[in-house]
Amino acid sequence: xxxxxxxxxxxxxxxxxxxxxxxxxxxxxxxxxxxxxxxxxxxxxxxxxxxxxxxxxxxxxxxxxxxxxxxxxxxxxxxxxxxxxxxxxxxxxxxxxxxxxxxxxxxxxxxxxx
Amino acid sequence: xxxxxxxxxxxxxxxxxxxxxxxxxxxxxxxxxxxxxxxxxxxxxxxxxxxxxxxxxxxxxxxxxxxxxxxxxxxxxxxxxxxxxxxxxxxxxxxxxxxxxxxxxxxxxxxxxxx
Numbered sequence: 001x002x003x004x005x006x007x008x009x010x011x012x013x014x015x016x017x018x019x020x021x022x023x024x025x026x027x028x029x030x031x032x033x034x035x036x037x038x039x040x041x042x043x044x045x046x047x048x049x050x051x052x053x054x055x056x057x058x059x060x061x062x063x064x065x066x067x068x069x070x071x072x073x074x075x076x077x078x079x080x081x082x083x084x085x086x087x088x089x090x091x092x093x094x095x096x097x098x099x100x101x102x103x104x105x106x107x108x109x110x111x112x113x114x
Numbered sequence: 115x116x117x118x119x120x121x122x123x124x125x126x127x128x129x130x131x132x133x134x135x136x137x138x139x140x141x142x143x144x145x146x147x148x149x150x151x152x153x154x155x156x157x158x159x160x161x162x163x164x165x166x167x168x169x170x171x172x173x174x175x176x177x178x179x180x181x182x183x184x185x186x187x188x189x190x191x192x193x194x195x196x197x198x199x200x201x202x203x204x205x206x207x208x209x210x211x212x213x214x215x216x217x218x219x220x221x222x223x224x225x226x227x228x229x
Contacts, residue, residue, distance in 0.1 A: 002156075032215070043118070043204050043220030044157070089157060100213050101170055104157040 003027045004092050006105035014113055019077040021108050023090030026071065030092040034102065035064060035075050038087045047088070048075070080112045117141050118221040120205050126227045127195055135190045135224045137205030145169070146188035147206040147218065148180060157204065163188050164211050195228045202226070 005024045013019045023033075031052040036044035050057040050064045050073065057064050063076045077084055090105040118139045127133050139146060147170075148160040162170040166182040177193045192199060202223045208216040 036220075041222065043206070043222050045220065046217045049215075095213070100211065100216075101159050101162065101172075102218065106155040107157075 002105075003030075003103050004090055004105040006088075006090055006108050008108050009106070010109040010111070012111045012113060013080050015082055016079045019075075019080045019084065019110055019112065021075040021077075021088050021090075021110065023073045023075075023105055024071055025073075025092050027092070027094065027103070028071070029094040030103075031095055032093045033064070033066060033073050034091045034093075035062075036089040036091060036104075037084075038089060038107070044089055077110075080110075082112045082114050085110055085112045118205055118207055118219050120203075120221040120224050122224060123222065124225050124227075126229065128229055129195055129197060131195050132191070132193045133195060133226070134192070135203055135205075135226070137188050137190070137221055139186055139205075139207040139219070139221075141207055141209075141219060142186075143207040143209050143219075144185055145208045145211055145216070146182065146185070147208075148188065148190050149204040149206060149220075151202040151204065151223070153201070160190075161188075169211065192226075195226075197228050200226055200228045 034049040035047040037047045038044040048062045066073045087107040089107045091102040121136045145164045147162045151157045160174045161180045163182045179191045182188045202225050204223045205221040206218045208218045210216050
């Protein structure tokens, strides 16, 4: 039961252009969403997050958009740089219970070509 | 200075063996986790501990036993290894009880291969 789905296993973009990574979720209890970035042979590192009370959060070149009605979020990277090449995981959590846990998608491999 | 470290990085073993993976964090965090990333690439939580107390146990087989000697360490012991245990295991930590706003910091992972 995939509660967090990243339907694009890979994405390739040119340096300087925009990268858009998409994520869909099915659990309506999810109210906090995160993006993690992972380089080969390393663990995931936190990138950016958004609460369900917002529809946009921006941090430098990274912006996350949340569309609650569509249960969809996206990560925009502008401009894309070769160092952004990594696997990007979307994750979600529900704050209603006492034990918060992250549910991850399968990840999207982003390749930024020079 | 590695924030979350795991040993070993690679582990190759035979079916039926018992093995352990160690995790240490030097961030002063109260909560630690074990995740499994299987061949389908899903990263799934297995356990979480807060101040040495088990908080989350995600219906993991009894062959997996986490042990937290202190809040800076969370080790994972696996008995009677099976082929399906082959995966990358990530340790992580966060400041508090895993509140959504608490960033989780991950270790580099341990690739376990069961032959």
